[in-house]
Amino acid sequence: MIAALAASTLAFTLAACGSSSDSTESTAPETSATAAAASCPTTAPESGGEAEWTYEGATGKVAVTGSTDTTAPIIDVTTPFSVTETQVHTLQAGDGPVVADSATVSVCYVGVDGRDGSVFDSSYERGTPADFPLNGVVAGFQKAIAGQTVGSTVAVAMTPADGYPEGNPAAGIEKGDTLVFAIKILSAQG
Incomplete structure (x- = not known):
């Protein structure tokens, strides 16, 4: 139950500063086979x-090693880490279809706060992927995944504007924090 609550919290958290459109689509995690x-x-x-x-x-440094089939990724941060422009890097290219901007995806991810290097959320810790529509998450997460291929592992260091410009106290994210994610794209629909 805690894992399900945490997954729901992430979907809500990622969506909280997501798309500025007036979409009425649900941002709750979806289940696919x-x-x-x-x-x-x-x-x-x-x-x-x-x-x-x-x-x-702009300050600090980040080093990311993607996940494997049997291990979680590593994000090492020399703090405080910040970027002035969102950076996306493909760690391992997948061989699946290209992910559309509005696709619903299933991913494994870990998020680290550049301010202090702490993990603020991780589907790897829960052992369960998160499913959500890309048009309902923060801009940096969408920038990292849209245009990639299914099966890819990507890293993103996102500016506060592409993450949580005003912070997200429930996740321990303060106003102005740069966020770093390592993401494995498992599937995409739409």
Whole structure:
């Protein structure tokens, strides 16, 4: 029940500063046969490997290694980390179809706050993917996923404007925080 509540909270949290359109679509997680059969690995990766993406921010630095079939990703942050422009990097390209801007996706993800390097949300910790429409989430999350191919693992370092410009106290995100995500795209519909 806690995992389901946490997944619902994320969908709400990501949607809270999402699209500015007046859409009446639900932002609650959707269940699909593909997502139901999938899971997010909960095993921590072995340390010491080389990062797949390293980025020097306006302040600080981030190093990201994507997930594998058996391990969660690693996001190492030299704090405070901030960016002045949202950065998206494909860690591992998938071979599935291209994800449309308005697709409903199933993903595994971890989100880290650049201010202090803390994990504020992770479907990897829950072991369960999150399903949601891209037109109902924060702009940085949509920028990271739309145009990628299903099966890809991507990293995004998003400006506060593309995340939560006024912060999100329930998630421990303060006004002005840069957010970093590692995302595995499991499926997309639409």
